Amino acid sequence: MVKEVQKRKINKEEEIHISSSDSSSGDEKELMLKNPLKWWSLQGKRNPTETKRITLPSTIKLIYVTLAFVPRLALYGLVFALGQCCRAVAKLFCSSVGAPHLANKRILYISDYMPPQVHGIALRVSQYTKYLRSNGHEVHVYTCCVESRARTSFDHPTLPFVANPFNSGNQISYTAGIKLAWALGAESWDIVHVFYPNALGLFVLPACRWRGIASYCSHHVAMDDYANRYLQIPGSPLLQRIMFLLYNFLYDACYRWPASYWGDVNASMTQTFVKRHLPLAAKYSHVATIGSGVDTQRFQRRIPTNPDLLWLWCDSQCASEREALCKRIGAPTNAIIWLMVQRLAPEKDIHIALDALASLAQQRKKMNKELDVWLVIAGDGPAREGLEKRAEQLFTNDKNAPGRVTFLGAVPNARLPSLYRAANVFLTCSRSETFGLTVTEALACGACVALPRCPVFDELYGHVLPESWRYDADDKCGGHLALIDAAQAAASIEASAWLEANPIDASWSAAAQDLDRQYDQAVKRGKTKYTSLRSYVQKRLIHLGRASLLLVAFYFVLSYYWRNIYCAAQCRIFLPSLPKPVRALCILTFIIALEWCHC
Template sequence: FFLSAPRSRQWATMTAKDLPPLSLVGALFTYCPRLLISYVVFICATICRGIKRLVVGPPQENVNKRVLIITDYVPPQTHGIALRFQRYVEEMQKRRHEVHIFSPKMDGARYTSFCHPDLPALVNPYNKGNKMTFSAGVKLAWYLGAYQWDVVHLVYPSLLGWFVLPLCAWRAIPTYCSHHVDMELYFKKYTKGITYEIGTGFYWILFKFPAQQWGTVNASMTQCFLEEHLSMAKMGSLRTAVIPTGVQQERFMVENKQQVLHETKRLREKLKIDKNTKIFLMVQRLAPEKDTHRIFPALHELKGKLDYHLVIVGHGPSEEPLKELAKGLDVTFLGRQANSSLPPLYRAADVFVTCSRSETYGLTVLEALACGTPVVMPHCIVFDELWKDKLPTDWIFTAGEKGSLVNALRSASKAEAKVWLSNNPVTASWAKATEILLEQYDAMIKMNAPVKRRLKGLINLMALITRLLIIILALFVTYHEIKLVRKTWRFLDEWIPG
């Protein structure tokens, strides 16, 4: 499989050719037995909750929400989805909502009363920094059956759709399915032939079908990706939403110009370049689907016409082939960097560049723009929906069109580009994004309220009948005990003299 194959010096060999790893095949074989165990645990938890509800009555309704988030992506993973949900949870908890998050077991994960890194998982063979959950496990099954939830948020891609979504539908819990990865594109990049057909078939059965069948709302960062990803969304037969995105404004937006000058000077000293050299920055996973290699022909064309230095931040399976392609060009690979070190790099760069057309949002683009750095990006359905009407058109290039990327780099590296962006700043906070997400949750809860009321009425009726039956049973037992006592006294009177 791809990661275990010898690393070639040629970009053409950077796609997978072989069958999926045995670990994935093994997980699929254990999927159904583990799913059955999870169902058994859920049923036991539901019975216990039902008995408590019948005896004690319905729980008191709270003003704050009880939200269950199930995701494969959380810190310490350095992944855009992981950072996104870390921010959502922090902002929800600031608003005093009770948020429980279930995630895969991994080194460095913190256990708290609300964070449960307990889900059985295996290492993603195509991205070893991530883990893939392949079973709900006992704890999640118990929590889903035993406790009351206002919203369950399932983060896709996830193998837990067949377990979580039908049970939530049965319990009338609103479910928010957010889709963050274009898996079909990954199948195209990493597989071929029968492997591709099997992979896309399994993906539809295990991932897409339960989301479309039982998800209350299906969401993604852009409407165009959602409609392309889910056929029912395109036909208009699904309730859809655009999940909001933000940045930590206090980290990315700096008013102190001296600080920015200091960061720029420090980076130039590190790269050993003068103040007239334009710094191009790329921040991404170094993998085939990111199309990082497309920038090198443009750099060859710019050589001798524009003083530049490209800085590439990130790591991945394509790192060595990219370094080979970069020979003879002014390029520095900084490798993997902590998320906290990215804002100074964004601010010090003259232009941020991405060649990827596989993004479902492109959080690094928003981060760079929030830092006041012009961005060069390719035309694709996602970037066109998000940025075509908000940024100068000459910053956006057409992949494969001769000279298009070169012209975009030249335009975005002009001094006027940063001036334009300072006059038209891009702002998006996680506080505002979370507020919008909570409004979407509220809309789901409101939409689901009639079903909840019917269930609540039925359960209250069953609770009343149960209590009446208990009272009747108690009276019946008391009556027979009184009769038994009387018989005992009569017996004693007959056999004991005086």
């Protein structure tokens, strides 16, 4: 029997299929009324190739979050103010608050994403945290969840969150939480780093500006592309337009405007993305490029087999990795393997690769040749089921190209290096990337890549990689024919020799060091900007507060002593021959002397 495309197992919950057709619309409405939460959870399983539509439960969730957001924001503002009052009292009593600058920094990270969440931002935050802590800095991370086995006393998974409507496997925070509000108000920080997308900038950045703490905002996702893909209301273009305008307003009010106006530094992996995504950032803040990298101890094409021989190409291990992959997908060892590693979502445009492979199969069929290319897709997501059906329609009935597409599902990060080394070429069709971490990982493992032309990849690889490895995804034929040419060029022997002679060097340690330098510059700019006026006002307020406390203390002490001294003077117990005012003054002097000696 002809080998079919591998399919994932469908659990009992997935067997309930809700269709948008007229025949099942009544059942769908009945389920929505009886169990709206279950109905909402099943919406992403209707047809993963289509974008998720805004429906009644999502609107209810949005209203709930909005209603809960405002009072919680006010509560956290009170907690922040209480923390500031405690700091003021501590400074009045000459506490060590505001200690002199130390060699290491106290850094506050605020991010929705941390492992075990599978996301490029989660990996980035964890690597920055790892290397900055190894350099002696105190990095506190406030997030939604943290791996229990890797959690430290500096990790705080305390942010209130809801499920991400675009990716149900991840969580997004919508308010700061009591613990973060107290930390911002009462503790000392050198810099606060907010990883966007994040809804907490509306609270965190004004607090940092109030306290004069340097703030660093890094942007990692093009939310505009998500809105264009997911905010769809079929049959009502006017309502869809209104929802899109409302989404843009909320996104600007909670994300873009606070970061642009109150953030000291706005950064992303490319200058192109920052200028397009935050047009006002360059006017009101400093714009920078945040470093990226890979784990060079795992993602490498040369494997250290013998320390005395330095780095050698381990042919046997690489051959075994390729043999294992070929055996898994049912391909000969001399096959050409196209590899894709990404989340299976509509914005990734994976269908272009399927169309390209189908067109290549038709070309080989006309030449009476068998297709020698296999496409391997690693990853999971809402579009997987639709992509599997599409691949089955394209290749199952084609006797010239049976079983040419294999879906591996979610692959652990630790197993990705062997997957990259076993492939001939790495493909990506997404033009919504802000960096494309998997591209760097593939290049570090010695896999040549085929990339679409887009502003981000043009800035990153336009003058680095050969032009023949890139293709125009906006081609009139849909981009799949141009992808065939780029993939064949990247899979050639000349391409492997070029990459061997021009390796890509990108490590997280170097990226963390560069980020550390940017932190120092941001702190220095913040001191220059706020220190003069802030220190002058702060010193005057501290002196005024201390004087007020001393006056109040002296008033109560002297009132108490004067009442007792006056009574003693009237009884003529002490110094009977002296006038009453002189007796009172002498007794007061004696008591003050005793108190002074006691102190």
